[in-house]
Amino acid sequence: MTETKVKKTTAISALLEEGRRFDPPIHFTQNANIQDHSLYEEAAKDRERFWAKMAGELDWFEKWQTVLDWNPPHATWFAGGKLNASYNCLDRHIKNGLRNKAAIIWEGEPGDQRTLTYWDLYREVNQFANCLKKLGVKKGDRVAFYMPMIPELAIGLLACARIGAVHTVVFGGFSPDALRDRIQDAKAKVLVTADGGYRRGNLMPLKHDADLALRETPTIEHVIIVKRGDFPLHVKEGRDHWLHRLMQEAESYCEPEPMDAEDMLFILYTSGTTGKPKGIVHTTGGYLTGTYATSKYVFDLKQEDVFWCTADIGWITGHSYFLYGPMLNGATQIMYEGAPDWPDRDRFWELIEKYGVSIFYTAPTAIRAFMKWGAEWPERHDLRSLRLLGSVGEPINPEAWMWYHQHIGREACPIVDTWWQTETGSIMITSLPGVTSLKPGSATVPFPGIEAEILSEEGERIEEGGGYLVVKSPWPSMARGIYGDPERFQQQYWSKYKGVYFTGDGAKRDQDGYFWILGRVDDVINVSGHRISTMEVESALVDHHTVAEAAVIGIHHDLKGQAIAAFVTIKEGSDGNGKLEAVLRDHVAQKIGSIAKPEKIIFSADLPKTRSGKIMRRLLRDIAEGKALGDTTTLADPTVLEKLKRTYEE
Ligand code: WT7
Numbered sequence: 287m288t289e290t291k292v293k294k295t296t297a298i299s300a301l302l303e304e305g306r307r308f309d310p311p312i313h314f315t316q317n318a319n320i321q322d323h324s325l326y327e328e329a330a331k332d333r334e335r336f337w338a339k340m341a342g343e344l345d346w347f348e349k350w351q352t353v354l355d356w357n358p359p360h361a362t363w364f365a366g367g368k369l370n371a372s373y374n375c376l377d378r379h380i381k382n383g384l385r386n387k388a389a390i391i392w393e394g395e396p397g398d399q400r401t402l403t404y405w406d407l408y409r410e411v412n413q414f415a416n417c418l419k420k421l422g423v424k425k426g427d428r429v430a431f432y433m434p435m436i437p438e439l440a441i442g443l444l445a446c447a448r449i450g451a452v453h454t455v456v457f458g459g460f461s462p463d464a465l466r467d468r469i470q471d472a473k474a475k476v477l478v479t480a481d482g483g484y485r486r487g488n489l490m491p492l493k494h495d496a497d498l499a500l501r502e503t504p505t506i507e508h509v510i511i512v513k514r515g516d517f518p519l520h521v522k523e524g525r526d527h528w529l530h531r532l533m534q535e536a537e538s539y540c541e542p543e544p545m546d547a548e549d550m551l552f553i554l555y556t557s558g559t560t561g562k563p564k565g566i567v568h569t570t571g572g573y574l575t576g577t578y579a580t581s582k583y584v585f586d587l588k589q590e591d592v593f594w595c596t597a598d599i600g601w602i603t604g605h606s607y608f609l610y611g612p613m614l615n616g617a618t619q620i621m622y623e624g625a626p627d628w629p630d631r632d633r634f635w636e637l638i639e640k641y642g643v644s645i646f647y648t649a650p651t652a653i654r655a656f657m658k659w660g661a662e663w664p665e666r667h668d669l670r671s672l673r674l675l676g677s678v679g680e681p682i683n684p685e686a687w688m689w690y691h692q693h694i695g696r697e698a699c700p701i702v703d704t705w706w707q708t709e710t711g712s713i714m715i716t717s718l719p720g721v722t723s724l725k726p727g728s729a730t731v732p733f734p735g736i737e738a739e740i741l742s743e744e745g746e747r748i749e750e751g752g753g754y755l756v757v758k759s760p761w762p763s764m765a766r767g768i769y770g771d772p773e774r775f776q777q778q779y780w781s782k783y784k785g786v787y788f789t790g791d792g793a794k795r796d797q798d799g800y801f802w803i804l805g806r807v808d809d810v811i812n813v814s815g816h817r818i819s820t821m822e823v824e825s826a827l828v829d830h831h832t833v834a835e836a837a838v839i840g841i842h843h844d845l846k847g848q849a850i851a852a853f854v855t856i857k858e859g860s861d862g863n864g865k866l867e868a869v870l871r872d873h874v875a876q877k878i879g880s881i882a883k884p885e886k887i888i889f890s891a892d893l894p895k896t897r898s899g900k901i902m903r904r905l906l907r908d909i910a911e912g913k914a915l916g917d918t919t920t921l922a923d924p925t926v927l928e929k930l931k932r933t934y935e936e
Pocket residue numbers: 556557602603677678679680681682703704705706707708709729789790791803805806898
């Protein structure tokens with residue numbers, strides 16, 4: 287590392303270098319939905335026209351009059367157009383020859399199975415929609431869901447969309463308090479839950495937990511309970527209803543509500559690593575256009591594919607790349623209820639082999655867990671049905687990328703590393719699998735029609751180097767607001783640069799124009815005036831063969847302002863002896879420079895993560911500074927913190 291390299295960047299130093307490149311396999315390109323750069327050129331020439339063309343591939347009851355009306359931060363896409371999300375996901379396919387195609391191939395954690403064709407799904411959604419109507423749910427009313435990953439969750443959400451009710455899903459792993467807060471904020475009228483669900487062989491008592499939340503949710507008039515197993519529970523007469531009883535009496539057809547393109551489709555609360563959850567609002571026409579187009583081109587979806595996005599529907603990934611994007615494309619999809627290591631560490635690979643999955647989309651945190659468990663687990667299975675892999679949720683460090691490429695992709699599958707956010711609705715920065723040459727760790731380039739840029743603190747465009755990731759012009763699936771808090775929306779995303787969407791992420795651009803996401807800007811450490819991204823130091827640590835996972839934070843330092851502390855988990859079978867600390871410090875110095883050498887390394891069996899797998903560096907900072915721990919309600923496993931505190935204080 288040379289001094290000049292650090293000086294060249296204005297906002298965040300970009301230190302890590304990665305030289306490997308992977309071109310799309312020729313046979314992949316030859317069969318891909320997009321085989322050359324024409325889509326980029328078309329979109330660059332006329333962005334609005336490009337998006338209008340994408341929107342035009344959906345079924346509209348009435349065509350729009352204006353493509354875009356932009357009054358920052360308020361975008362109106364496809365004004366005057368009318369459509370229905372459930373009609374586009376179901377009725378359209380029923381009419382176009384996909385009636386008996388598998389829509390959802392579901393497997394429960396205990397091994398029970400169900401396959402729903404588009405026709406099955408259509409009938410169930412219609413009936414469920416009539417159940418909601420019977421309970422008094424009307425267009426615009428909010429319906430909350432607190433469910434395991436079972437088909438009824440998808441059915442219920444599409445049923446809301448059919449009648450124009452707004453769904454808000456609260457991840458089934460969240461606590462009763464988290465559920466209560468979200469129901470209160472959304473003022474939901476109905477809650478849909480289940481008696482329970484399975485996770486690592488245990489029962490999650492969802493209805494029981496929901497009852498705790500329901501003590502303080504006066505807006506809830508009715509609760510619908512799905513029967514998943516034989517879980518003991520309390521049924522409150524008049525308020526609580528079993529879904530199967532309601533369904534018995536429900537009519538089999540429900541007219542889809544013609545929705546205005548800008549009518550609200552759903553609210554989804556982001557459980558970010560900092561602050562109070564925000565209810566992100568998405569509307570109908572633009573959101574469907576964005577998820578439809580990205581599913582088709584980023585995942586190269588074909589009728590014969592079996593697509594598996596492992597995300598829970600409780601996250602935006604499950605909304606956009608299970609429920610809406612692939613369904614709009616008439617895809618066949620896998621839905622799995624449980625954990626990847628139940629009953630054994632090869633459950634995912636077993637499912638891929640069993641159902642012939644061809645496209646697999648998961649998160650770096652999962653890939654690092656698979657790495658830690660070892661390649662012998664995927665090696666037990668025939669994974670040759672796979673033709674494309676995807677990654678989402680955080681930067682994928684090159685080591686994990688290579689492992690994914692070699693052990694899951696058999697060096698034959700392109701990997702689409704997709705950068706986006708709950709707020710962006712659909713994928714923003716990604717490769718196109720038949721076109722883009724890949725660099726491990728880079729999300730590559732903006733999707734056609736997306737004007738992403740990197741800006742300096744002063745708002746100057748950075749051609750090469752690190753800075754703040756922004757989006758300069760509106761796109762159809764962008765968030766339309768934070769529910770009930772327009773000021774926070776303006777403040778959080780639209781005030782740093784005028785008329786420009788600020789993502790909150792740092793990123794760098796290399797000499798080829800490739801984007802490298804550096805993580806949240808709140809996670810940047812300032813060592814002697816150099817702004818270093820925690821993600822790059824973490825990546826350098828994970829690059830060492832003994833390290834499974836690392837979380838890096840800034841700690842106070844009298845001389846440097848801040849110094850780097852690293853929490854490190856070592857791989858099973860590796861030796862975490864006394865020398866390892868020095869070895870790792872040198873390794874980081876060698877990979878990125880001595881400026882980034884951790885002052886302190888703490889070895890730990892686990893790291894505190896949100897339930898979506900994001901490391902909560904804020905809590906690690908609290909531990910390092912000996913402070914009282916901040917909000918821990920979104921933590922996946924609270925016991926991890928206590929153990930960490932003890933190790934740290936030793
Ligand atoms: C944040 C958004 C979008 C679905 C899941 C997360 C990080 C997401 C990537 C990626 C690097 C990524 C960013 C972003 N992120 N995907 N491919 N490479 N970072 O949704 O909870 O709204 O989080 O996740 O920091 O801002 P979310």
